[in-house]
Amino acid sequence: MHIPDNYLSPATCAVMGAAMVPVWAISARKAQAEISRAKVPLLGIGAAFSFLIMMFNVPLPGGTTGHAVGGTLIAALLGPWAACIAVSVALLIQALLFGDGGILAFGANAFNMAFVIPFLGYFIYRFIKGRTSSPRGELIGLGVGSYLAINMAALCAAIEFGIQPAIARDAAGLPLYCPYPLAVSIPAMLIPHLVVAGFIEVFFTVGVFAFIKRVSPGSVYEGARTRIQAIYGLIVAFVCLSPLGLLASGTAWGEWGAEEIKNVATGGKALGYVPTGMTNGFSLKALLADYTVPGMPEWTGYIVSAVAGAALLVIVFKLFGLLRRSEVETS
Amino acid sequence: MKAMPGWLLQDARYQPRQDKDAFVDRSILRFLSVLSKGRARSGRIQGHGHTEPLVKVLSIIVVALLVSLTRSPAFLVLTATGLLVSLAFQEARLIARVLKTSLAVAVFTVLILLPSVFWGRGSAAVMITVKVFLSVAFVKLVSATADWASISGAFKRLGAPDLFILVFDIALKYITLLGEFALSMLYALKLRSVGRNTGKTASLGGIAGTLFLKSKEMAEDMYGAMECRGFTGEYRAAGRLRLRWRDGMVCGATGLLIALFFLTRAR
Amino acid sequence: MIELQGVTCTYGDGDVLTEVDLRIQRGEAVAIIGPNGCGKSTLLKLLNGIVLPRKGRYAFDADDITPERLKDATFAKRFHQRIGFLFQNSDTQLFCPVVHDEIAFGPRQMGLSEEQVARRVEDCIELMGIGKLRNRVPYHLSEGEKRKVALAAVLALNPEVLVLDEPMNGLDPRMKHFLREIILSLNHGGKTILCSTHDFRYIDGVFRTAVVIGEDHRVVRVGSYHEIINDKDFLRAQNII
Structure with a gap:
């Protein structure tokens, strides 16, 4: 999920960075107002914690591993405002001191991982938690929140990638940055996240949160009641935004000639953006080869991926419920 | 004296079962790599051979921006030369570290861009790969030589x-x-x-x-x-700006790159 | 049981252990003594396979412990079962939500039946006198209680060798006495004990052998614990007292 430099145009980076400035300003103010006792140190140590949890390899059934972003987890533990600051600082340290994620792309990375994930994840979690009174409901809310949030972040990254060929070309019409349009970037980003990365996030988030809740329930952030209205507002905003993404993909499509689309469909077979943490032990090619149906127009693939995604979501929820139940039984 | 339970007095005849628990070893390796970097790069005294962090951070942002903006292969060749020159001044272990990361990211980029080559975007793919490599290599070079503690000083001076x-x-x-x-x-x-x-x-x-x-x-x-x-x-936050001849050289090199950027663009 | 030949370990730029030769027989009780930063902890980590030597050879009961050998998961797991390690900071050793689970963690992995697991857990709880803590959260226990739980969790694996890193640190006198008794009993029960410490008052009569590591990270003396501990001039020269 860490976007390196030169995948996005400097203009895109500037816009994303500018979009983050008010978010950071408000978050810093809110976080300071909210975390009453151990104010500043908790932000710094929260950033260290955020950095470190990205170092853990999470086991998946079958022996595969991958690493989580943990944005939803930190939001549930420290509140979304503090989480935004903590994850941003962690990302900054990664970009500056470890070369992980671009320096120019820092704004975009912060938008995806320090804004979208903590806020969306947290609000979904609070929404579901507010509807159920059982501790299991809380964990399910957290699982659903973390799953949807990381996928929304992947979608945002995909849109950032996908608009590049439309907005940045040289005189010969060649793309200057990410060369793939939305029709390619969205499935390439979303499929691995829906299938693998989302579950890594869920396992990690729920596992850690369940432990803390059991061991030291008082350490978990208790959001103020009044913010429920804002939660609805944000969810509505996000729901409205997602068709916008689809719409944008439609227009970008239109710019491509029929010849090109055919090429995308065939070339797309081998294409994939693999998030850095997921390169080991996971074959994206095999997945995508199944995804593009040869001899059929590209848009069918898109619809297929949407249907598959929706189906996957349902399966996820069912399996997740099953998992929670068996865990309760064994413990 | 405490009475020991019987099983504790016998040696266990135990044959372990197979398990897929690579996540523990992989996590350990990742933590080790982060910690060794942190240990190697903190608490260093700002000695003679060190560049002012503010100069470093600013020049790296400028270089990243120029590399990202340019459309001229000639500029990239020149920047690459600059990278090689700066690398040549470093010790071998550091060079290896810088190249390892940047080449890994470059290879990764090649894999991603490979399909686009088939639809006639080969030259663009090459440009993008080279750009990615250069940016990562420069950032790695700066981060590998920077004292962690002094980075925040650079932010302070940036206001x-x-x-x-x-x-x-x-x-x-x-x-x-x-x-x-x-x-x-x-x-x-x-x-x-x-x-x-x-x-x-x-x-x-x-x-x-x-x-x-x-x-x-x-x-x-x-x-x-x-x-x-x-x-x-x-x-x-405390901190004062101390510029040395080395900082002047870095500033000069960055200035030269800016000039080259516009020169190669005009052509 | 344990044999080190010319073992050197480096950490960052400098050596933390230099040319260490050591031979420990089954059933021995050995104290590792040395000033702060001499490499005691590194030596104990090395014996447990957490740190690997840069140079030299480490053999555990005729098996060479090498990175290649430890890559074999079955061998590594068997090795870790045979040698138990009590960490200096008990906080880092406890990661289960309840004391009972913490002690059962190892036995459950070994494929024992639930009854056998339950028996082991109860035996360990009784041995350490922590019956009241059974359903408590390890994280919130006192330092001494944490040490007891961590030791119980290690003993539940029934290791042949027990390595203790400064086990007396941060404990009150009563707890130190208790721990001394436990170590003595375990050694009498046939366990090989290796223990780093500078708390000489409380471990009197536990160890027969002492290994002294100097500030230059080398073994400077191996011999009778009693003789070494009474050689005040030597201990002073080594900056130990």
Whole structure:
């Protein structure tokens, strides 16, 4: 999920960075107002914690591993405002001191991982938690929140990638940055996240949160009641935004000639953006080869991926419920 | 003297079962790599051969921007030459580290861009790959030679809020501290993982969860200690700018790159 | 049981152990003594396979412990079962939500039946006298209680060798006495004990052998614990007292 430099145009980076400035300003103010006792140190140590949890390899059934972003987890533990600051600082340290994620792309990375994930994840979690009174409901809310949030972040990254060929070309019409349009970037980003990365996030988030809740329930952030209205507002905003993404993909499509689309469909077979943490032990090619149906127009693939995604979501929820139940039984 | 239970007096005749628990070893490796970097690059005294961090951070942003903006292969060749020259001044281990990361990212980019070559975008793919390589290599070069503690000084001089600098400093310090703690826990898990662990996620949850509780405890202690020393919420980051001939060279090289950028663009 | 030949360990730029030769027989009780930063902890980590030597050879009961050998998961797991390690900081060793689970963690992995696991856990709880803690959260226990739980969790694996890193640190006198008794009993029960410490008052009569590591990270003396501990001039020269 860490976007390196030169995948996005400097203009895109500037816009994303500018979009983050008010978010950071408000978050810093809110976080300071909210975390009453151990104010500043908790932000710094929260950033260290955020950095470190990205170092853990999470086991998946079958022996595969991958690493989580943990944005939803930190939001549930420290509140979304503090989480935004903590994850941003962690990302900054990664970009500056470890070369992980671009320096120019820092704004975009912060938008995806320090804004979208903590806020969306947290609000979904609070929404579901507010509807159920059982501790299991809380964990399910957290699982659903973390799953949807990381996928929304992947979608945002995909849109950032996908608009590049439309907005940045040289005189010969060649793309200057990410060369793939939305029709390619969205499935390439979303499929691995829906299938693998989302579950890594869920396992990690729920596992850690369940432990803390059991061991030291008082350490978990208790959001103020009044913010429920804002939660609805944000969810509505996000729901409205997602068709916008689809719409944008439609227009970008239109710019491509029929010849090109055919090429995308065939070339797309081998294409994939693999998030850095997921390169080991996971074959994206095999997945995508199944995804593009040869001899059929590209848009069918898109619809297929949407249907598959929706189906996957349902399966996820069912399996997740099953998992929670068996865990309760064994413990 | 305590009475020992019978099983404790016999040697265990035990044959371990297979388990897929690579996540423990992989996590250990990742923590080790972060901690070794942190250890190698903190607490260094700003000696003669060091470049002012502000100069470093600014020039790296300028270089990243120029590389990203340029459409001229000639400029990229020139920048690459500049990279090679700067690398040549470093010690071998550092060069290897810089190249390892940047080549890995470049190869990764090639794989991603490979399909676009088939639809006639070969030259664009080459340009993008070279750009990615150059940016990552320059950032790695700067980060590998920077003293961690001094990076926040660069932010201070850029006019960042003191509060941000404090948060950044605390984060850097506690990455090492909490990282050592997490590493010990991973080792403890490894040493007691003598068979098949049916609750891997729970074990990991326990480690990361304990790490959080420890973080929170440390944060509270730290706040207490800061209050005792008169901290009221205001923080003034100290630091003064000291430019040396080396900084002048870096500034000059960056200036040269800016000039080259416009020259190659005009052509 | 344990044999080190010319073992050197480096950490960052400098050595933390230099040319260490050591031979420990089954059933021995050995104290590792040395000033702060001499490499005691590294030596104990090395014996447990957490740290690997840069140079030299480490053999555990005729098996060479090498990175290649430890990559074999079955071998590594068997090795870790045979040698138990009590960490200096008990906090880092406890990661289960309840004391009972913490002690059961190892035995459960070994494929024992639930009854056998339950028996081991109860035996360990009784041995350490922590019956009241059974359903408590390890994280919130006192330092001494944590040490007891961590030791119980290690003993539940029934290791042949027990390595203790500064086990007396941060404990009250009563707890130190208790721990001394436990170590003595375990050694009499046939366990090989290796222990780093500078708390000489409380471990009197536990160890027969002492290994002294100097500030230059080398073994400077191996011999009778009693003789070494009474050689005040030597201990002073080594900056130990």
